Amino acid sequence: MTATTAATAAAVPEKTGRGSPWLAAVRTPVGACSAVLLAAVVLLAVLAPLVWGDRAATVDTNAIGQGPSGAHLLGTDSLGRDIFYRTLVATRLSVGLAVVSTVIGVTAGLVLGTLPSVLPRPAGRLVTAAVNIAVAFPGLLLALFFAVIFGVGTRGATLAIAFALAPGFARLAQTLAAGVVGRDFVSAARIAGVGRFRLLVRHVLPNIGEPLVVNATIGAGAALLAFSGLSFLGIGVQAPDYDWGRLLREGLDGIYVNPAVALAPGVAVVLAGLAFNLVGETVAAVVGVRTRSAKVRDRPVPPVRTAAAGETGDESLLVVENLQVAFPGPAGWTTPVRGVSFTVRVGEAIGVVGESGSGKSLTGLAVSRLIEAPGVVTADRLDFAGTPLLTTSERELRPLLGTSLAMVFQDPMTSFNPTRRIGRQLAEVSEQHQGLSRSRALARAVDRLRAVRIPAAERRARQYPHEFSGGMRQRAMIGMGLMGQPRLIVADEPTTALDVTVQRQLLRLLARTRDAENAAILLISHDITVVAQNCDRVLVMYAGRIVEDLPTADLTSAPRHPYTRALLAATLELDTDRDAPLAVIPGRPPEPSEVPVGCAFAARCPRAADRCLAEDPVPALVGPGHRVACWHPYEDTGRESGREAVASGGAE
Structure with missing residues (x-):
């Protein structure tokens, strides 16, 4: 996964015009495959129920349990319904439920993972401990546990898969956030008086976006597989609805007579999961960041010293x-x-x-x-x-x-x-402490950049830090202090x-x-x-x-x-x-x-x-x-x- 991401990122130019990074990403082998697979999955999810919905639901008692033929490409099921059309139509429900589960799970995991950064330390430790306990259990076991709690059916399975995904994503968010919180630009934002929530949203989350995107798409593939598994076990999608997991369950009895009955939904799950993973790699290359415990005493007990601070006064x-x-x-x-x-x-x-x-x-x-x-x-x-x-x-x-x-x-x-x-980062100080509007704060940021002798300050304010030289970045840092x-x-x-x-x-x-x-x-x-x-x-x-x-x-x-x-x-x-x-x-x-x-x-x-x-x-x-x-x-x-x-x- 890492090598693929690096290869894709290397093929994407930093900035050659509006929309060009996306076009360059699609031209890579990984990007092209992901685009084709994603387009196929989306088109089938949207069009298949409309085009082939009636044919997939038609019962033909004269064609019960038939093998592949010219009339039925992959054969029929126990009621004579066409397996090929039913597999295509099931795309909407299978993919839709997996995406909904992933969205809920990622959102819950992101909240749990970032809460320790904004909560008081004792409450943050409690949340972290709960996440650590949940991560210790296998995902499928958690899904079965939550499925029992939320009940059999589509809604229960959706929530079960979502909450089974949340702990792993929460752990990832915690680890990534901890690595960013210690960076100097976060400390600079604290000095500027940025609140904890704004610090999290504006400075921490954007810098952990790439791995979150990759793992969210991988999570969607995992959710698809888990949902199919629950339906296969009979606690997911219930009749008369059907997804790929239910089709696989229904075709299990005739798998030795007609293997295509089980092969079709199985291949569909694999291809859809592959599409999610490859799309994640491609998107991460474009929207990603541009560029040990021991027991100690509760408090330190350093030696008491007597040191003079010098004369103090009104100044x-x-x-x-x-x-x-x-x-x-x-x-x-x-x-x-x-x-x-x-x-x-x-x-x-x-x-x-x-x-x-x-x-x-x-x-x-x-x-x-x-x-x-x-x-x-x-x-x-x-x-x-x-x-x-x-x-x-x-x-x-x-x-x-x-x-x-x-x-x-x-x-x-x-x-x-x-x-x-650069300009938006400087303007944030005036927005927070001086109550200036977004446009006025940006105008002041440009003025401060001029004050520290940065040429073409208005143009430079629209640039990113990597577009500045080392000396200009130091000047901009001083300019931020002068806001x-x-x-x-x-x-x-x-x-x-x-x-x-x-x-x-x-x-x-x-x-x-x-x-x-x-x-x-x-x-x-x-x-x-x-x-x-x-x-x-x-x-x-x-x-x-x-x-x-x-x-x-x-x-x-x-x-x-x-x-x-x-x-x-x-x-x-x-x-x-x-x-x-x-x-x-x-x-x-x-x-x-x-x-x-x-x-x-x-x-x-x-x-x-x-x-x-x-x-x-x-x-x-x-x-x-x-x-x-x-x-x-x-x-x-x-x-x-x-x-x-x-x-x-x-x-x-």
Whole structure:
């Protein structure tokens, strides 16, 4: 099935004109076969009862039980009725009931599968458990069980088949939805304040459409087979109506005399099922997306820390005190963010630097309320614009976060919904929070695209994310943040994987946005030079903690922590001696689940002493706006001392 889908998709051009993908799909072998079979099934379902209905119902006592002949192509049944015409006429009821059962089953399964995404967590777990129990039973057994409940006959069999299909489809929808919910564009929609139901309908379901379509059509074939089976057992369609299963039951007694009596309805079931499956593969290629449990404690118990957030006042926009982010694991809770504290003032630009795994991005996600369960966020204080983020309900926070906080993610390709046009995704913010009409919201989206220097903004607004370059997608992400009135922009490594020219343009755009909107910026980056050139203050993170908080002016002249100096020493400059070996920091950061006792940097630090291995330092004030978490901070200044510190520690 996967290979067929891939082959069909490869034959369909991305966009060559209105309707062309469908024409291209029909020209493929799979598409052509599916089109022919589907057309034949539909025509027979519509026309056969009208054209051959009377001949199929005619009783001929002189031709009872005859074999194939010129008068009767496949012979007759026990009442002399023509088997060939009865098989053709039965197409309408057989296919119609299978389609109705599939629609009901798919709808019920989709509801059950997506409910956990919109219900409170306890109710969602209950629904998931019920689906898991139902999936454990074979489909035919479920169908027989529901057939007993709903009763013998067409209605009972229809409901029985539908509810037997629902659990499997619900499981599929749950799995697919779970994979999409974690994507960055869903997080961006949450930041924009999109409600759970709208998030599900507009952002999750369109991105799981291809496998749902394929499995729905396969389900229709399965429903056809199951319905024929129930009728064959005598609990489906009842006389005087008949479908292929009932015809097969009636011809069973004479199968050894005239095999065509059973062969005709059997072949009809196979061909109709094949038509459903092939149509599903073809449709999926056209309308698809363009392009582990363990017992742990109920709550994490991280060590209690005392960390200063800095001075707070009327201009404090974001106040973070003792922020901790924890995730459950097989051995207990892991705390990758351990007691982070800082303050962001109105219009201030703060940079967060550190190696991979230091907790930079998790800190940004935590202050944006984007840490999903089972992750747990705790803090002594976490306030944005005077509103406590941890104790205020999601409904009350939605207008605030959706208009005053903008998030620029590292990979804009996954931050945008690939199935929706750029303009519509930006317009959704204004529709939700500013009450604008669809046309006015789109006009504002075009205006915001112009504001971030995207050429031909009106035309670009009608394009999909894959039609934008990497730099333009990042600009569009900033434009989405400007749809409201952002007071804080959290930029999570926005220039990663971009060339230096585009990187410079984006940094200038962020600076212009900051000046125009008086917005604060929290810039997360691996590049300490980028942060030094664009921020007022720098937060240096290591192993989930802020080890140094200092003004940018002191970054190159007066860094006090050995880790900060090591990062600076490892940075290349134009005057770096190309003949000398590159400076590196010996060792590697500890895993979040294996943070040692004492200072986490001690194993890599040339100044470590016994106290560093036993006690974890608390940030202390060493100058105006300058805090360092180190038992033995440097007292001297200068970049060269940093290089010497790295060299004295060894090399990897």
